[in-house]
Amino acid sequence: MAKHIAIVEDEIAIAENYRDALERQGYKVSMFHDRPSAEEAFQLRLPDLAIIDVGLGEEIEGGFELCRNLRAMAPTLPIIFLSARDSDFDIVSGLRLGADDYLTKDISQPHMFARIIALLRRVELMATSSDKSDSVVNRGDLNIDLERLSVTWKSERIDLTITELWIVHSLAKHPGHVKNRQQLMDAANVVLDDNTITSHIKRIRKKFQHIDSDFSSIQTAYGMGYRWEEKS
Amino acid sequence: MRLRKQLLIVSLFLLVLPISGFLYIREMEMVLRLGQERAALATAQAIADRITSDSDLLSSFHQMQESGYQETDNQGNEKQNSVLSLVNTNSDINASRSIYIHTINSDINLDGYEDEWLGLDIDNLSLNSSRLNLKAASTFNYVYLFASFSLDSPVQYHNPTTNFPAGGDYLLLSTGTRGKDNYVIRTSSPGRIQAIYKEGNKIFQEFQIRGFWREANNGFQIELQIPKSLVKDTLGLAFFQSQANPILGNMNVEFIDGQFVVKEAPNTKSINQVLDRTVQSFIHENNRLYLLDSQGWILSERDSLATRESTNESTDYEGRERPSDSERTLALEWLLRLIVSTRDFPQYNHRLHQKGFLSADEITHAAASNSPVAQWYSLDVDSNLVRVVVPVVMQDQQVVGSVVLEQSNDQWWKFTNSAVFQLILYTFVALLLAAAVILLYASWLSFRIRQLNNYVKKSIHTDGTINRSFPKSNFDDEIGDLNRSYLELLSNIDEYNDYLRTLSSKLSHELRTPIAVIRSSLDNLEFLNADESQSTYIKRAQEGTSRLSNILTSMNSAKQVEEAIKNTEFENFSLTNLINDIGQAYQPLANERGRNLSVKNSTSINNYVGAPELIVQLLDKLFENALDFCPNERYIELALHERPDCYELVVSNDGPLLPEHMRGQIFDSLISVRSQSSNLNADSFVKSEQKFHLGLGLFIARLVVELHKGSIVANNRKDLSGVEFKIYLPKTPH
Numbered sequence: 001m002a003k004h005i006a007i008v009e010d011e012i013a014i015a016e017n018y019r020d021a022l023e024r025q026g027y028k029v030s031m032f033h034d035r036p037s038a039e040e041a042f043q044l045r046l047p048d049l050a051i052i053d054v055g056l057g058e059e060i061e062g063g064f065e066l067c068r069n070l071r072a073m074a075p076t077l078p079i080i081f082l083s084a085r086d087s088d089f090d091i092v093s094g095l096r097l098g099a100d101d102y103l104t105k106d107i108s109q110p111h112m113f114a115r116i117i118a119l120l121r122r123v124e125l126m127a128t129s130s131d132k133s134d135s136v137v138n139r140g141d142l143n144i145d146l147e148r149l150s151v152t153w154k155s156e157r158i159d160l161t162i163t164e165l166w167i168v169h170s171l172a173k174h175p176g177h178v179k180n181r182q183q184l185m186d187a188a189n190v191v192l193d194d195n196t197i198t199s200h201i202k203r204i205r206k207k208f209q210h211i212d213s214d215f216s217s218i219q220t221a222y223g224m225g226y227r228w229e230e231k232s
Numbered sequence: 233m234r235l236r237k238q239l240l241i242v243s244l245f246l247l248v249l250p251i252s253g254f255l256y257i258r259e260m261e262m263v264l265r266l267g268q269e270r271a272a273l274a275t276a277q278a279i280a281d282r283i284t285s286d287s288d289l290l291s292s293f294h295q296m297q298e299s300g301y302q303e304t305d306n307q308g309n310e311k312q313n314s315v316l317s318l319v320n321t322n323s324d325i326n327a328s329r330s331i332y333i334h335t336i337n338s339d340i341n342l343d344g345y346e347d348e349w350l351g352l353d354i355d356n357l358s359l360n361s362s363r364l365n366l367k368a369a370s371t372f373n374y375v376y377l378f379a380s381f382s383l384d385s386p387v388q389y390h391n392p393t394t395n396f397p398a399g400g401d402y403l404l405l406s407t408g409t410r411g412k413d414n415y416v417i418r419t420s421s422p423g424r425i426q427a428i429y430k431e432g433n434k435i436f437q438e439f440q441i442r443g444f445w446r447e448a449n450n451g452f453q454i455e456l457q458i459p460k461s462l463v464k465d466t467l468g469l470a471f472f473q474s475q476a477n478p479i480l481g482n483m484n485v486e487f488i489d490g491q492f493v494v495k496e497a498p499n500t501k502s503i504n505q506v507l508d509r510t511v512q513s514f515i516h517e518n519n520r521l522y523l524l525d526s527q528g529w530i531l532s533e534r535d536s537l538a539t540r541e542s543t544n545e546s547t548d549y550e551g552r553e554r555p556s557d558s559e560r561t562l563a564l565e566w567l568l569r570l571i572v573s574t575r576d577f578p579q580y581n582h583r584l585h586q587k588g589f590l591s592a593d594e595i596t597h598a599a600a601s602n603s604p605v606a607q608w609y610s611l612d613v614d615s616n617l618v619r620v621v622v623p624v625v626m627q628d629q630q631v632v633g634s635v636v637l638e639q640s641n642d643q644w645w646k647f648t649n650s651a652v653f654q655l656i657l658y659t660f661v662a663l664l665l666a667a668a669v670i671l672l673y674a675s676w677l678s679f680r681i682r683q684l685n686n687y688v689k690k691s692i693h694t695d696g697t698i699n700r701s702f703p704k705s706n707f708d709d710e711i712g713d714l715n716r717s718y719l720e721l722l723s724n725i726d727e728y729n730d731y732l733r734t735l736s737s738k739l740s741h742e743l744r745t746p747i748a749v750i751r752s753s754l755d756n757l758e759f760l761n762a763d764e765s766q767s768t769y770i771k772r773a774q775e776g777t778s779r780l781s782n783i784l785t786s787m788n789s790a791k792q793v794e795e796a797i798k799n800t801e802f803e804n805f806s807l808t809n810l811i812n813d814i815g816q817a818y819q820p821l822a823n824e825r826g827r828n829l830s831v832k833n834s835t836s837i838n839n840y841v842g843a844p845e846l847i848v849q850l851l852d853k854l855f856e857n858a859l860d861f862c863p864n865e866r867y868i869e870l871a872l873h874e875r876p877d878c879y880e881l882v883v884s885n886d887g888p889l890l891p892e893h894m895r896g897q898i899f900d901s902l903i904s905v906r907s908q909s910s911n912l913n914a915d916s917f918v919k920s921e922q923k924f925h926l927g928l929g930l931f932i933a934r935l936v937v938e939l940h941k942g943s944i945v946a947n948n949r950k951d952l953s954g955v956e957f958k959i960y961l962p963k964t965p966h
Contacts, residue, residue: 017752084744088796105748106781109755222810222848223817
């Protein structure tokens with residue numbers, strides 16, 4: 001069955017170009033040009049993946065709003081921001097709202113396809129990994145259940161996005177091993193730059209620290225990457 | 233010239249005000265003086281008119297003018313000139329000299345001694361080469377005469393057995409012009425004298441004339457007492473000595489018919505009581521009045537002038553209304569004197585050169601020109617005296633005498649001391665106040681201008697950004713306007729700068745969407761069209777758009793980094809661990825490129841608050857830089873030291889030195905020193921884009937260091953073996 005991708009983009013030319021390209025790849029694509037129509041459609045049926053522009057017509061940050069609502073409806077739905085705005089602030093805002101990726105509009109199509117495929121595969125992986133032995137990872141206070149996409153710390157649930165979840169999973173799988181940024185990206189099936197990884201790590205730490213202020217298991221190996229340190 | 237100096241110079245012109253004040257005061261002083269002079273002249277003129285209008289008074293001048301020789305007495309009797317037979321026939325006769333008869337209060341004891349006279353303030357009338365010294369005085373009843381003669385030969389006394397006039401040397405006394413009034417004074421021995429006169433052919437002795445003859449060194453001295461009734465208006469004395477010449481005396485004599493007769497006896501000069509009483513009413517405070525005859529003899533003297541010549545300064549003030557307090561006003565008083573008493577008047581000489589006689593240029597001048605004359609004298613340091621002379625003129629225009637009125641400006645002082653003095657005081661205070669206010673105001677203006685200048689200077693940073701703290705002036709004047717204009721100008725520049733700064737990001741933002749349209753369209757086109765020749769062009773178009781988007785990215789990256797750094801949150805971390813970690817991370821990179829890395833980290837700094845990611849980024853840049861510049865097989869050193877007030881991170885490498893002129897600039901945005909070292913080894917070859925990024929990298933380094941309130945310096949090593957970058961991070965920056 002063809003995956004259903006929703007493109008929410010006010011620039012019709014771009015939207016149609018992407019639609020054409022994606023349809024050529026065998027995806028089923030639906031286009032929306034503003035937030036209300038998109039939300040209306042999502043109420044009826046959720047897509048497998050959403051590509052959202054930040055600025056939607058009159059609404060300068062309509063994409064963020066839409067992302068927040070969509071994330072509330074579907075916690076694991078892969079969401080990609082596609083925007084002309086490329087400042088760190090926008091990227092961080094987008095990721096903080098639960099988006100899995102943030103792309104600038106001048107990205108090449110193959111690059112974009114790679115990311116879309118990576119995200120979709122990750123969802124599939126989760127769906128099929130239930131029988132894998134490492135679908136559940138226990139490291140001291142940490143418990144990761146990939147099947148249920150849930151992470152708990154000291155038995156308390158922590159809301160992580162899929163990207164974040166894979167990063168934690170990758171680190172916790174081999175405690176003490178330094179994972180560099182590339183490895184973390186590979187693990188999460190995303191293509192991100194270094195700073196974005198750093199932002200992700202920081203956000204993950206904060207989420208853990210929100211529950212346990214003494215949390216310090218994710219350590220920085222400066223100049224190299226990050227490692228999971230078991231509490232002694 | 234600085235504004236402050238200009239102000240100082242301009243303010244010097246304020247001195248014009250006190251100077252003009254001084255001039256005004258001097259002018260006023262002159263006017264007052266002139267007024268006083270006029271008043272004195274008027275008084276003197278009034279006195280002169282009074283005298284002229286009263287024939288009796290005038291006659292007292294007139295009488296004295298007359299030569300006794302032609303005098304007719306009241307009865308109209310033509311006096312027969314008594315002829316005195318004289319032994320001496322010498323015609324060497326003295327010019328007639330008047331004797332001034334001073335008024336004294338008590339009688340003089342007739343003893344022939346000078347003692348009592350010495351106690352009186354009477355000058356000698358010195359005649360005949362000082363061989364005759366005369367003094368005259370009068371009480372209410374008598375006229376006293378003291379004469380001392382100095383002779384070459386001894387006196388031959390009167391021999392009573394001889395005939396008239398005297399059988400020896402004798403003295404001729406003339407008290408009038410009539411024959412009766414010519415007396416022969418003789419004595420037969422020192423002691424009491426005889427005064428005899430001849431009337432017709434009879435010889436009488438006048439017993440009312442008494443006297444004492446006493447021998448003295450080189451001559452004799454004689455003291456005479458003559459009743460006033462006998463003394464008309466002349467008084468003459470002549471001594472005839474049989475053996476000696478010349479005749480000693482003060483009158484002209486003639487030798488007629490074997491006798492000496494008085495040719496002309498000089499007038500006596502003395503204070504005229506009638507005149508004195510008349511002018512008394514004219515004289516008030518601080519005046520001195522003299523009535524002089526045409527020769528300068530004083531006929532009347534009235535003195536109410538408080539002379540201060542003999543008094544010293546301290547008592548000097550007592551006569552005056554002195555401002556009650558005290559040293560401050562004394563200073564101002566001194567100032568006042570300085571202003572008004574700089575006039576160049578001749579010194580007043582109170583002492584006349586002869587008692588009873590007054591002569592001065594202006595008196596002669598007034599008599600000669602027959603017009604009033606005024607002359608100022610300086611009395612002492614701070615007061616002046618005016619002497620006005622008004623000639624007394626008869627109907628026939630003959631000048632018979634003069635009225636001399638002297639008036640000191642002490643009166644003026646009294647009058648002005650309160651008024652002018654206060655005026656000066658107030659003017660001065662007002663002046664000082666005005667000067668102070670003007671100076672303050674000017675200083676304030678210049679202060680504002682300087683302040684504005686400082687603001688303007690500070691308003692633009694060295695890197696061209698506008699300081700937004702430019703204050704807005706609330707003053708509604710030109711400087712305030714200037715301030716506001718500047719503010720407006722700066723905010724315009726700032727807006728424009730802002731526009732320029734955001735232009736690239738706005739541009740990239742705006743261009744991204746159309747580029748995305750082109751790009752996605754080209755991508756789609758590539759799939760639709762299999763034609764080879766077309767796909768070549770599609771490829772080229774794709775490359776073009778890709779370059780375009782790269783340019784947009786790099787245009788924006790500096791600003792992105794700046795923003796990212798600004799939004800960084802600080803955390804607590806271990807600098808020691810950080811250095812160790814990156815040391816490990818850099819080791820393989822260094823080895824890969826054939827360099828050696830040594831890490832020196834002997835500290836343990838576990839509580840540094842900062843942004844570790846940014847510091848790592850910074851060190852990455854520096855390390856990258858060091859790698860590029862370090863020759864093969866040479867050393868790169870990474871070190872962390874603890875200094876008293878900061879931590880020092882050092883990245884140094886062997887290799888080419890920094891150009892001297894680039895040292896400070898190296899961390900400014902978009903400046904790369906690498907272009908200076910193009911002759912380096914192949915490893916340091918970099919593409920132009922990377923070069924751009926190196927400049928950016930060092931700029932980022934500076935931003936990171938500034939975020940930590942630290943500093944970064946790039947220097948050549950002391951031994952010139954390479955370059956070292958030092959980062960100083962304060963221990964307590966936040």
